Amino acid sequence: MSPHEHITAFGTINGELSVGGMPLSRLAARVGSTPFFAYDRGLLDARIALLRSLLPSRIELSYAMKANPMPAVVQHLAPLVDRIDVASAGEMQHALDTVIRPDRVSFAGPGKTPAEIRQAVAAGIIVEVESTTELRRVIAAGDELGLAPHVAVRVNPDFAVKGSGMRMGGGPQQFGIDAEQVPAVLAEFARDIDVLGFHVFAGSQNLNADIIAEAQTRTVDLVSDLADHLPSPLRYLNLGGGFGIPYTDRDRPLDLAPVAENLGRLVDGPIAERFPEASPVIELGRFIVAECGVYVTRVVDRKVSRGRTFVVVDGGMHHQLAASGNFGQAIRRNYPLAVGTRATDAGDEEMSVVGCLCTPLDLLGDGVSLPVDAGIDDLIVIFQQGAYGLTASPTAFLGHPAPAEVLV
Amino acid sequence: MSPHEHITAFGTINGELSVGGMPLSRLAARVGSTPFFAYDRGLLDARIALLRSLLPSRIELSYAMKANPMPAVVQHLAPLVDRIDVASAGEMQHALDTVIRPDRVSFAGPGKTPAEIRQAVAAGIIVEVESTTELRRVIAAGDELGLAPHVAVRVNPDFAVKGSGMRMGGGPQQFGIDAEQVPAVLAEFARDIDVLGFHVFAGSQNLNADIIAEAQTRTVDLVSDLADHLPSPLRYLNLGGGFGIPYTDRDRPLDLAPVAENLGRLVDGPIAERFPEASPVIELGRFIVAECGVYVTRVVDRKVSRGRTFVVVDGGMHHQLAASGNFGQAIRRNYPLAVGTRATDAGDEEMSVVGCLCTPLDLLGDGVSLPVDAGIDDLIVIFQQGAYGLTASPTAFLGHPAPAEVLV
Numbered sequence: 001m002s003p004h005e006h007i008t009a010f011g012t013i014n015g016e017l018s019v020g021g022m023p024l025s026r027l028a029a030r031v032g033s034t035p036f037f038a039y040d041r042g043l044l045d046a047r048i049a050l051l052r053s054l055l056p057s058r059i060e061l062s063y064a065m066k067a068n069p070m071p072a073v074v075q076h077l078a079p080l081v082d083r084i085d086v087a088s089a090g091e092m093q094h095a096l097d098t099v100i101r102p103d104r105v106s107f108a109g110p111g112k113t114p115a116e117i118r119q120a121v122a123a124g125i126i127v128e129v130e131s132t133t134e135l136r137r138v139i140a141a142g143d144e145l146g147l148a149p150h151v152a153v154r155v156n157p158d159f160a161v162k163g164s165g166m167r168m169g170g171g172p173q174q175f176g177i178d179a180e181q182v183p184a185v186l187a188e189f190a191r192d193i194d195v196l197g198f199h200v201f202a203g204s205q206n207l208n209a210d211i212i213a214e215a216q217t218r219t220v221d222l223v224s225d226l227a228d229h230l231p232s233p234l235r236y237l238n239l240g241g242g243f244g245i246p247y248t249d250r251d252r253p254l255d256l257a258p259v260a261e262n263l264g265r266l267v268d269g270p271i272a273e274r275f276p277e278a279s280p281v282i283e284l285g286r287f288i289v290a291e292c293g294v295y296v297t298r299v300v301d302r303k304v305s306r307g308r309t310f311v312v313v314d315g316g317m318h319h320q321l322a323a324s325g326n327f328g329q330a331i332r333r334n335y336p337l338a339v340g341t342r343a344t345d346a347g348d349e350e351m352s353v354v355g356c357l358c359t360p361l362d363l364l365g366d367g368v369s370l371p372v373d374a375g376i377d378d379l380i381v382i383f384q385q386g387a388y389g390l391t392a393s394p395t396a397f398l399g400h401p402a403p404a405e406v407l408v
Numbered sequence: 409m410s411p412h413e414h415i416t417a418f419g420t421i422n423g424e425l426s427v428g429g430m431p432l433s434r435l436a437a438r439v440g441s442t443p444f445f446a447y448d449r450g451l452l453d454a455r456i457a458l459l460r461s462l463l464p465s466r467i468e469l470s471y472a473m474k475a476n477p478m479p480a481v482v483q484h485l486a487p488l489v490d491r492i493d494v495a496s497a498g499e500m501q502h503a504l505d506t507v508i509r510p511d512r513v514s515f516a517g518p519g520k521t522p523a524e525i526r527q528a529v530a531a532g533i534i535v536e537v538e539s540t541t542e543l544r545r546v547i548a549a550g551d552e553l554g555l556a557p558h559v560a561v562r563v564n565p566d567f568a569v570k571g572s573g574m575r576m577g578g579g580p581q582q583f584g585i586d587a588e589q590v591p592a593v594l595a596e597f598a599r600d601i602d603v604l605g606f607h608v609f610a611g612s613q614n615l616n617a618d619i620i621a622e623a624q625t626r627t628v629d630l631v632s633d634l635a636d637h638l639p640s641p642l643r644y645l646n647l648g649g650g651f652g653i654p655y656t657d658r659d660r661p662l663d664l665a666p667v668a669e670n671l672g673r674l675v676d677g678p679i680a681e682r683f684p685e686a687s688p689v690i691e692l693g694r695f696i697v698a699e700c701g702v703y704v705t706r707v708v709d710r711k712v713s714r715g716r717t718f719v720v721v722d723g724g725m726h727h728q729l730a731a732s733g734n735f736g737q738a739i740r741r742n743y744p745l746a747v748g749t750r751a752t753d754a755g756d757e758e759m760s761v762v763g764c765l766c767t768p769l770d771l772l773g774d775g776v777s778l779p780v781d782a783g784i785d786d787l788i789v790i791f792q793q794g795a796y797g798l799t800a801s802p803t804a805f806l807g808h809p810a811p812a813e814v815l816v
Contacts, residue, residue, distance in 0.1 A: 178714055314521055328734055
């Protein structure tokens with residue numbers, strides 16, 4: 001997707017990018033400092049509405065808050081989704097502050113400490129265990145607290161999903177219990193704990209609908225086999241998510257329709273037949289929030305060095321690790337960016353946008369086309385920053401102030 | 409360098425790694441939580457002593473605190489070095505809290521805001537300007553505050569240094585003013601401000617002594633030419649640093665002796681002749697602190713998935729971005745690590761050490777040899793973590809608590 005398409009999605013007012021209905025320079029004045037992250041409430045609502053309109057009504061939507069744990073965002077999304085997934089006891093506290101019931105909060109991730117598991121059992125959330133060690137800890141915490149823990153087994157599937165930004169299932173993994181070990185594990189612990197069901201997640205940031213649909217079909221097949229080993233009917237079926245979003249101009253947006261159609265067939269067919277007591281869950285983080293947020297940073301210098309024009313901003317990779325190409329990317333490609341204060345001007349001058357850190361890694365736009373004479377005091381906007389922006393960046397690096405974060 | 413060599417550098421007590429003279433399990437008990445960073449006071453002292461013993465006495469040593477801005481570390485180093493270099497107004501405040509005089513604090517980095525420059529001029533530190541815009545801001549701040557600013561020009565050299573981990577000079581750069589533009593800039597601003605001298609920094613994390621020495625020689629040549637354009641004698645000559653440290657077993661330590669010898673020739677020759685009023689400065693961050701620090705994390709799970717053994721720790725890439733291979737590295741290689749609670753046991757079992765984050769990026773040791781049955785409650789130590797560890801990592805990622813940091 002091009003920067004122009006992103007500008008269109010947010011809209012413009014008097015030639016400036018509009019965020020939450022406010023022209024960018026006014027929003028910057030309201031925030032009072034740059035750089036900052038801004039998330040658009042209306043775009044969040046539209047994103048949820050899009051998912052609800054396409055996905056079968058029996059599908060429950062879980063928000064994986066690791067993508068954007070800003071409390072205001074989580075509070076805004078809570079009444080719009082069915083569940084929240086957390087990745088730590090810290091995230092759990094914020095999820096419990098919302099209207100979502102504890103038994104609709106799930107906690108996944110390897111390396112849960114005994115203390116975290118005790119907190120989760122006390123809260124009454126669903127612990128998705130990644131190993132038999134964790135299962136034992138859940139049982140021990142339940143015994144100690146006199147509670148019946150809610151528990152599901154995260155399964156490392158016996159298939160791999162191609163085309164994911166990050167593969168998280170198939171082969172040897174730190175995630176989940178290998179599918180072939182699950183029957184023996186269920187048998188071993190059957191008398192100690194009531195396992196609600198399974199979570200299977202094969203990979204994240206996938207832009208290929210066919211591959212996502214195939215993974216979901218295979219997940220339902222796998223869970224059908226595993227459910228035979230549960231002493232009670234399956235009540236929890238987390239199909240994962242992994243819906244990707246386009247970051248660079250080479251990426252095409254995910255086509256949701258075929259994914260939704262396949263889910264419809266699964267819901268009406270094998271899921272209805274085999275699991276009448278389970279509502280299948282799709283767990284999405286990035287797909288819900290990423291496109292609804294921008295990072296805004298002010299130009300503080302403009303200089304020409306040996307024929308190349310550099311625009312230096314007051315933000316940088318300490319807030320934009322992924323956009324700088326340093327968060328798991330093999331090859332750095334520009335994230336979409338624009339001069340938000342001149343959003344309707346054509347990009348006719350090539351320049352590089354660099355951050356304020358004293359390292360060549362701090363590159364935000366390499367040879368991008370921006371409006372002629374873009375320079376000091378202009379506001380640069382980086383798109384697709386609603387997910388894995390602030391929290392996935394080394395904010396303390398070089399001792400600059402933390403950026404503000406606003407929901408507009 | 410091998411993990412064994414790092415264990416030897418710290419020493420052992422009763423089979424455990426010793427940090428600051430304390431066995432690791434006792435230190436963990438003292439800290440009260442894992443994960444944590446620990447920096448060894450004695451190793452810091454030894455590192456400074458090594459540099460002082462080899463470098464010519466006329467060379468001044470500046471600590472680039474961006475490498476490790478922990479206040480206790482900066483306070484410990486301040487009486488041992490001649491200067492401190494800061495990268496932000498935030499770092500400046502900590503430097504000013506030490507015994508170092510303000511006029512021995514330097515502030516480099518692109519994108520300094522007008523507010524930061526005003527703070528620096530008010531403090532009386534040396535502002536190393538990266539552009540004519542910054543020079544104008546320094547002059548304006550001096551006028552406004554009624555102060556004569558201390559200013560030096562950062563020069564983007566007309567040569568490039570090969571073999572640096574990160575190249576920061578030569579070609580088009582956001583850093584400094586291009587060497588060929590410097591005479592005109594000095595002429596333009598000669599009546600407005602007294603420029604003390606120059607800072608030339610060609611690249612960081614270099615392990616090749618010949619290349620560092622050549623860069624220093626060429627820097628002195630370049631500054632000799634540029635100094636003709638100063639209205640007063642040169643009083644500030646920052647030769648940069650860039651001394652690297654070995655991170656992986658492929659890296660050989662930098663041989664300091666030839667670098668020091670070359671500096672001796674420069675100090676006794678061209679520098680003594682041309683710049684009798686300037687003390688040449690070598691600015692080092694990583695080289696001083698990196699080898700003096702470790703990251704300590706507790707094993708919370710051990711599992712076998714499809715033939716591979718995983719050890720899951722309570723820390724991870726949120727504190728160890730570089731060790732996970734996600735901080736500018738093209739290819740991920742293991743950083744040196746060991747089981748600190750079994751530091752004298754041989755490594756006879758292959759396993760992968762992964763962090764507690766729910767992402768496959770969170771890999772700390774890929775197929776490393778550790779003592780047989782290393783597992784739950786063992787303390788894993790990652791070496792070379794005294795620099796660019798905590799502050800260069802996305803600590804808020806997934807909502808885990810911040811790690812402790814101790815100077816022992």
